[in-house]
Structures are given as C-alpha cells and as structure tokens.
Amino acid sequence: MAYNVMSATCPSRVVLHRIGARWTVFVVNALAEGPMRFSDLRTRIQGITPKVLTETLRSMEADGLLTRTAYAENPPRVEYDLTELGLSLLGPLRAVREWAEAHVPEILAARDRS
Amino acid sequence: MAYNVMSATCPSRVVLHRIGARWTVFVVNALAEGPMRFSDLRTRIQGITPKVLTETLRSMEADGLLTRTAYAENPPRVEYDLTELGLSLLGPLRAVREWAEAHVPEILAARDRS
C-alpha cells in the first residue's frame, strides 16, 4: 500500500537499490534457464569475478530471491535456484535485458554524435 | 544482430551498464509525466544530490535518452524531456519500479529471517 520510490525514506527505495545492484539482472536472467552451480553461473555470466558473484548471490539469498543448496560431496557442489519471488522479478529484468540488447545501435550512434 | 549481455565484450554490456546506473530508473519514471526542469526533478526524486542528478542527466543526454533545452532567461530555465528512445525504455523501467513498490513486504520479511 502506497509505497513510492520517489520518497527518500520509503522502504521501496531499499528494495530498488538491491535489485538495481549491477549484477542482479545477470543472475536472474541466467537462472531463468533453471538451477545452476556456482561455476555454471561464472561461466554463463562472462567477466564476473568470483568475489562479486558471491556477494551478489549472498545478498539475493538474504532477500529471498534465490535459494542456495550445498551438497556434502567432494568436490563440493552448490546449486542456486530462483524462488517464486525471484521468478516474479524475471519479467521486469528480462525486459531490461532485452531492451539493452535491442537498442545497441541507437545508443552507440547517440554517443558517437556527442 | 545477436547481441548478448552475457558476453563480456558484447556492446550490449555497455548499454546495460548505462541504463543500470543507480538513478536512471528514477529519472525515466519521473520524466514519464512530461518535461521537467532541473529543480522539478530534484524535488520529485527526493534525496538525489544535484551533482549526481547532473551526471545522470548528462549521461542520458549523451545516450540519446533525453533532451536538454536551456532557455536564455533569468533566472535560468532548463527543461529535460524524454526522447522517443527514452520513452521506449519507460516500459521496462516502470516495470522495475512497480516491482520494487509491490514486493516490499516479502523482501523485508526475507531479510528479517536471515
């Protein structure tokens, strides 16, 4: 009821700040294909460092966006999977991803002009 | 063709990086209501500092997402307005905003549990 991100003190600000973290959009889009292991994510999301991936996953887990399941095997196996909440975020974040992929030429052209 | 944000060197990465900047989502959602002056934006987007607002606006202007029109009046008047490209970004970014406003209780509850 009546949450508004334009208000500095509204809790939705915190939420937006979290889902706006640089790598959340990558993780959500990657896990859209199904559960993945840490190394799968690292391979799929090229260029992410293990430290930042760990931090992103831990934060998303704390926010209830995904689950982390560690199996007592060796070598270790850890699986990450979107929760229902995380899945509900996929709609918006897939749209953002698709927008980025669809508008590369326009953005690059605008940058060149300026 | 075939842009893919998961590839570290794909230009769509740069685009996603830009539109994922912390305040872009606020500016686009604010300007959805129509053109605004600098001080209007500052008032509407509570808590943004003038420095960061300026940087965000300059970057978005360079990317062709909005236009900046300065009138030779005094006191000065500067209007910002979404371009067609910026308007096309409103769909995705409004969805993100609405998701944040809609899921505050779940996120806060998950944080409390952990």
Added chain:
DNA sequence: GTGCCCGGTATCAAAACCATACCGTGATCA
C-alpha cells in the same frame, strides 16, 4: 548595492566494484 532564484560545480569521504592471487577439502591417480 544587497539579496534572491536557478542550475549547476568543487571538494572531499564512503561505498561499490574489479583484478589477481590464493586456500581447504577430499577424491583420484601415479
């Protein structure tokens, strides 16, 4: 000629992010 309005800058501090190297645990293999 003093003070106000507007659209910003300047300066410095904190937080987020990144590159690179390294670690602990068992299983596997020579």
Added chain:
DNA sequence: TGATCACGGTATGGTTTTGATACCGGGCAC
C-alpha cells in the same frame, strides 16, 4: 603415499561510483 585436481569460494589492494556538504555566477527586483 604423496602429488594433483575440481570446486566453491576468500584475501588483498586498487579504481570507479556514489554521496554529503558547501559554494558559485549572472541577472533582476528592491
């Protein structure tokens, strides 16, 4: 039995973004 490997991370140190606070320049009204 001792060296090696896979996996899921940490440690360390530097750069980039973001933030808080203060200040500025130019007209115009008084």
